[in-house]
Amino acid sequence: MRQFPDSLLDDSQIAFRETAIRFANDHIAPNAYEWEEAEAFPKDLYRTAGKAGILGAGFPEDVGGAGGTILHVIATQEGLLRGGSTGVIAGLGSLGIALPPVIAANDPMHIDQYVRPTIRGDKVAALAITEPGGGSDVASIRTKAVKDGDHYVVSGAKMFITSGVNADFVVALCRTGPEPHSGLTFFIIDRTLPGYSVSRALKKTGWRASDTAELSFNEVRVPATHRVGPEGSGFLAVVRNFQAERLVLAAYGHTSAQIAYENARDYAQQRTAFGRRLSGFQVTRHKLAEMWTQIVAAKTLNYTVASRIAAGETLIAEVSAAKNFSTIVAEKVCREAVQILGGMGYMRETVVERLSRDVRLLAIGGGTYEIMNEIITKSLFNPA
Amino acid sequence: MKILVTAKRVTDPNAKIKLKSDKSGIQTDGLEYKPNPFCENAIEEALRLNETHGGEVVVVSIGPSDVQATIRTALAMGAHRGILVTGLDDHQMDSDLVARVFAELYKRERPDLFLLGKQAIDGDSNQVGQLLAEYLEIGQACFASKVEIHGSEAIVTREVDGGLEKIAVGMPAVITADLRLNEPRYASLPGIVKARKKSIDEIDIRSLGIDTHLKVETVAYEEPKTRGGGVTFVGGVDELVGKLKSEAKAI
Numbered sequence: 001m002r003q004f005p006d007s008l009l010d011d012s013q014i015a016f017r018e019t020a021i022r023f024a025n026d027h028i029a030p031n032a033y034e035w036e037e038a039e040a041f042p043k044d045l046y047r048t049a050g051k052a053g054i055l056g057a058g059f060p061e062d063v064g065g066a067g068g069t070i071l072h073v074i075a076t077q078e079g080l081l082r083g084g085s086t087g088v089i090a091g092l093g094s095l096g097i098a099l100p101p102v103i104a105a106n107d108p109m110h111i112d113q114y115v116r117p118t119i120r121g122d123k124v125a126a127l128a129i130t131e132p133g134g135g136s137d138v139a140s141i142r143t144k145a146v147k148d149g150d151h152y153v154v155s156g157a158k159m160f161i162t163s164g165v166n167a168d169f170v171v172a173l174c175r176t177g178p179e180p181h182s183g184l185t186f187f188i189i190d191r192t193l194p195g196y197s198v199s200r201a202l203k204k205t206g207w208r209a210s211d212t213a214e215l216s217f218n219e220v221r222v223p224a225t226h227r228v229g230p231e232g233s234g235f236l237a238v239v240r241n242f243q244a245e246r247l248v249l250a251a252y253g254h255t256s257a258q259i260a261y262e263n264a265r266d267y268a269q270q271r272t273a274f275g276r277r278l279s280g281f282q283v284t285r286h287k288l289a290e291m292w293t294q295i296v297a298a299k300t301l302n303y304t305v306a307s308r309i310a311a312g313e314t315l316i317a318e319v320s321a322a323k324n325f326s327t328i329v330a331e332k333v334c335r336e337a338v339q340i341l342g343g344m345g346y347m348r349e350t351v352v353e354r355l356s357r358d359v360r361l362l363a364i365g366g367g368t369y370e371i372m373n374e375i376i377t378k379s380l381f382n383p384a
Numbered sequence: 385m386k387i388l389v390t391a392k393r394v395t396d397p398n399a400k401i402k403l404k405s406d407k408s409g410i411q412t413d414g415l416e417y418k419p420n421p422f423c424e425n426a427i428e429e430a431l432r433l434n435e436t437h438g439g440e441v442v443v444v445s446i447g448p449s450d451v452q453a454t455i456r457t458a459l460a461m462g463a464h465r466g467i468l469v470t471g472l473d474d475h476q477m478d479s480d481l482v483a484r485v486f487a488e489l490y491k492r493e494r495p496d497l498f499l500l501g502k503q504a505i506d507g508d509s510n511q512v513g514q515l516l517a518e519y520l521e522i523g524q525a526c527f528a529s530k531v532e533i534h535g536s537e538a539i540v541t542r543e544v545d546g547g548l549e550k551i552a553v554g555m556p557a558v559i560t561a562d563l564r565l566n567e568p569r570y571a572s573l574p575g576i577v578k579a580r581k582k583s584i585d586e587i588d589i590r591s592l593g594i595d596t597h598l599k600v601e602t603v604a605y606e607e608p609k610t611r612g613g614g615v616t617f618v619g620g621v622d623e624l625v626g627k628l629k630s631e632a633k634a635i
Contacts, residue, residue, distance in 0.1 A: 003414050011453050012580055015460060015571060019570045052572060053575065061577070
């Protein structure tokens with residue numbers, strides 16, 4: 001019998017995680033430090049991961065995926081994070097947010113030319129929503145797509161795009177009408193199209209190995225066949241997408257905390273100060289006990305919400321709560337882990353140091369901490 | 385070609401093993417299990433032979449129902465179906481009983497090859513393959529680092545003291561896998577999903593009609609002695625060289 005809260009996962013989810021751990025140990029961990037310092041990882045890694053079937057977690061088998069639910073996705077991401085670099089798995093995982101709107105629209109040409117090659121690792125996909133002029137406020141999107149015969153002419157800019165430098169195509173949210181929400185539509189835009197350019201690769205506090213770009217579209221002529229779903233269907237697709245993205249970010253939170261805690265616990269049992277091991281001091285032991293408690297709580301919440309969603313429930317506020325709670329747990333636990341490691345915890349060669357920077361993004365990406373609270377507030381005052 | 389291949393589970397080699405207070409065995413509460421690495425080599429070889437020669441790969445194991453997870457991992461790697469002999473806990477077996485169980489499965493399944501790990505990394509007994517071949521009165525090739533099939537013979541390269549030995553055994557035969565036989569593949573994610581639908585037959589050991597008494601009696605387990613302190617610090621390179629010469633006599 002597995003220990004709680006891992007006992008909330010089934011055998012196939014654990015098996016996904018085991019395969020992901022093996023992949024991470026073989027292909028990520030040995031290079032994590034180097035790639036973090038280089039702020040990039042080789043594009044080949046997508047193909048290696050595709051071949052191992054890693055990229056297909058949670059995608060339906062009839063579009064080339066491995067099948068499974070959001071819990072399988074979470075288990076896979078947990079395993080990959082054992083490689084010690086959130087940046088690498090965020091980069092590898094950019095298809096996780098880029099493909100769902102395309103799969104939902106279910107256009108056979110899109111599935112064959114974009115979805116399948118991406119899951120195989122032959123193409124790199126990125127989701128492009130955020131713009132330089134606004135963050136979490138999706139209704140303020142300004143990138144325009146104007147119909148012109150059998151094309152749309154797309155102009156505008158996108159900001160903080162994960163995998164934006166490496167991406168062979170982006171799934172970009174554009175404005176096809178003036179209505180704040182129902183005027184939004186997704187398009188598949190190939191990087192080879194004239195007018196598409198990567199303005200700059202952005203340097204970040206954490207997630208360093210993932211490439212993050214600012215993109216600009218200068219009158220890019222996108223074939224109308226590359227529109228994802230009918231005009232105006234973009235906003236709903238964004239909302240649907242956010243649920244899975246937020247749960248994955250919540251899982252990054254509890255997993256980062258778990259890894260930092262384990263490192264700190266092991267260090268405390270080896271390191272001596274004032275004539276005894278750090279773990280011999282009650283203050284350290286209690287610190288570790290509290291870290292562990294927080295992690296169990298976060299994992300239990302995340303697994304429970306994810307399993308209910310996999311079972312078909314709609315839990316909007318709970319997903320936001322899971323993301324926020326895991327964010328706080330990750331920040332607290334990583335901070336304490338750095339404290340226990342002391343000077344070593346501030347050195348870039350330790351995973352704890354890296355995680356302590358990486359987790360700062362959790363309160364920002366996929367909707368900020370404050371936006372999550374706004375979403376929760378709505379359910380408090382206007383219960384369903 | 386039909387192949388039977390073993391998937392034994394062993395305690396996670398990275399976990400810290402604790403003994404029960406009466407020293408009758410190890411504490412298994414909360415212990416994680418992994419597939420025995422040598423069995424993984426055997427499974428990989430079975431799958432490769434299957435890719436070339438076709439047929440069926442059947443994964444066999446013994447233990448409580450939880451061992452289904454270990455078999456399921458082999459099915460996720462690509463094996464076709466599984467057989468789990470239940471009714472015994474992990475510690476209620478010795479090599480001879482395991483060989484007798486496998487011999488019975490052999491008689492029921494009639495494979496061309498029976499592939500096993502050369503040993504399990506928990507008990508390190510290294511006896512099951514040899515005993516099995518003896519009970520079945522068929523050829524054996526243990527510690528295989530290469531397996532080729534030519535007609536009705538398996539050409540097996542074995543790792544022996546001081547080098548490699550190449551032998552031919554007529555099939556059916558028992559082959560045990562050494563570490564250098566191959567690099568086991570991952571259970572791919574699509575493979576894991578497919579494996580959920582593959583069948584694992586559970587057979588109660590009592591229904592096999594074999595003698596189930598143990599030949600090895602375990603008297604007690606003891607923890608290894610904790611290491612005594614060695615010389616861990618030297619003042620500099622000169623002192624290190626001096627100690628290597630005078631104390632360790634290494635140079």
